[in-house]
Amino acid sequence: MGIRLVVALLSCLVGVLIEASAGDSHPRYQVCVEQCKETGCVKDKLAVDGPWYVQEPLYLQWDCQSNCRYHCMLKTENEREVLGTGPVKYHGKWPFKRVLGIQEPVSVAFSLLNLAMQFHGWLSFFILLYHKLPLRPQTRKPYYEYAGLWLMYGFLAMNSWVWSAVFHSRDVDLTEKLDYSSAVALLGYSLILAILRTFNVRDEAARVMVAAPLIAFVTTHILYLNLFKLDYGLNMIVCVAMGIAQLLLWVVWAGVTRHPSKWKLWAVVLATSLAMLLEIYDFPPYKGYVDAHALWHATTIPITYLWWSFIKDDAKFRTTDSVKKVK
């Protein structure tokens, strides 16, 4: 839960306002885009001056319409600045300045740092399990009963940060669906994991009984978003419900357990809640670069560190316990 759980939850929230926004309904902007499409596009691309390295990478090359929208947005925003009025949203998004063809460079950078942090957590957890803690003598497998589940969690978390970085580089239908789908998958999986760990479900059959209906539900929801309708409102309800459910599970469990590292759970939950304010009080990008969403991605980096630290403590704690019982 923790980190990526609410990260995913908020990825779900992002898309709520995608239809017409204040900026793009302004007549001056609309006229600009119309004119640009007729005069500004050379062979469906906007002419870019400068050496090859300031040209956009091929995979990020923008089509005529989005180039025109971008340039008219900057133009309209400059005019607004002269008039002393604050930034407004265009097509549901704040006016960001591109860097090397990347739409939201700061969010991309923080997504990649989150990815690195997840990898660090995942790898150090793996090393702890297989090289530091004792293994079961017969099978050479870890004593920790949740080892495989957490390793899979790390994989899904890394996957969703990859797509988050891609989505913030270039927001198109495909990248949006990949980002949303991987976030929902992670959120659903972390809910299963929260139930299994807090209720200490160790029996394989019982685990399947918990997981099967949730996997079926999450799969159906992802298929619905991709093949039928990317319904932001519905997706938000699903994400919030799954997010709050696991948050509550962990908080209640932290309240009753005698786990030595439960303070880390409290800290993660508290930090995540505070960080969530950044998503609720959405503010426009400072200097065209750093917006609330980018800062939110920054805050999840230390939270991720703390979360994996809890997971590793749990592995140590449970292993010590199991080894004692064996002896």
Ligand SMILES: [Zn+2]
């Ligand atoms: Zn994001």
